[in-house]
Structures are given as structure tokens and as C-alpha cells.
Amino acid sequence: MRLWHESLLEKLPKQQVLGLHREVCALRGNGWGKKHSTIDYVFKNPYLKLVAYHMRVMAEMERRGYEVDPEWKQYNYRGKTLAYDNYNGEDIASLQVYLKRFPVYSEHDEAYLTECLDNLSKKGLKL
Numbered sequence: 001m002r003l004w005h006e007s008l009l010e011k012l013p014k015q016q017v018l019g020l021h022r023e024v025c026a027l028r029g030n031g032w033g034k035k036h037s038t039i040d041y042v043f044k045n046p047y048l049k050l051v052a053y054h055m056r057v058m059a060e061m062e063r064r065g066y067e068v069d070p071e072w073k074q075y076n077y078r079g080k081t082l083a084y085d086n087y088n089g090e091d092i093a094s095l096q097v098y099l100k101r102f103p104v105y106s107e108h109d110e111a112y113l114t115e116c117l118d119n120l121s122k123k124g125l126k127l
Contacts, residue, residue, distance in 0.1 A: 001039050003053060005113040006103040007058045008120075010127045015062060016120075023055045025072065029079030041107045048090045049105060051075050052098035 004020055027050055035045050042050055058068045071077045075095045076084045098104050
């Protein structure tokens with residue numbers, strides 16, 4: 001599991017973009033807070049940062065012509081099992097702040113970009 005560096009979203013192959021969407025959906029649902037060495041930084045940040053990141057992933061999917069379930073565009077939607085939840089009392093104002101940041105996660109720095117590119121290269125993908 002990996003959240004690709006945001007600057008790579010428009011360059012990622014279809015498989016990586018669709019897989020990323022599935023992974024973020026899982027994290028927004030019951031996966032929130034479940035340890036995973038590659039993405040533990042996500043849980044050290046506010047939940048709505050994940051939603052802001054997901055908004056960018058979904059925008060890229062739509063740019064490519066894919067349809068996204070509109071419920072995922074609701075900041076408090078957490079999937080079919082959890083439905084709607086204002087996680088930790090965060091509100092839409094926080095989401096608007098995160099959406100203005102690039103990248104959403106400060107951990108997505110130049111070193112992380114290099115790490116992502118190396119990971120893709122090992123999969124035989126050159127961007």
C-alpha cells in the first residue's frame with residue numbers, strides 16, 4: 001500500500017490510479033488507524049488530509065473519464081459499512097484549508113517523490 005506523491009497522479013498508469021482510489025477508500029473506512037509501515041504517517045495527520053488527497057485522486061480519475069461514486073466526494077462519507085461520520089469532529093473548513101495545500105502531506109517531499117519513482121521503476125514503469 002502506498003499513497004503516491006501528488007505530483008505523479010496525472011502521470012500514473014491506469015492500474016496505479018484505480019488501485020490508489022481503492023486503497024484510499026479502504027483507509028477512509030475501516031482501515032483508518034490500522035498500522036502499515038509505508039503509510040503510518042497518514043494516521044499522524046488529521047483524517048481530512050486523507051479526504052483532501054482523495055479528492056485529488058478522484059479529480060484525476062474523472063479527468064481520465066472514469067466515474068466516481070458521488071458519495072466519496074462527501075467529506076464525511078466513510079464507506080458502505082460506516083456510512084457518514086464527522087471523524088473526530090473535523091469540519092468542512094479544515095478540508096478547504098487542506099485542499100489549498102500542495103502537497104496535502106508534508107511527508108510528500110522530494111525524497112518521497114524519489115522513493116515513489118524508484119518503486120514504480122522496480123515495477124517496470126518509467127514516468
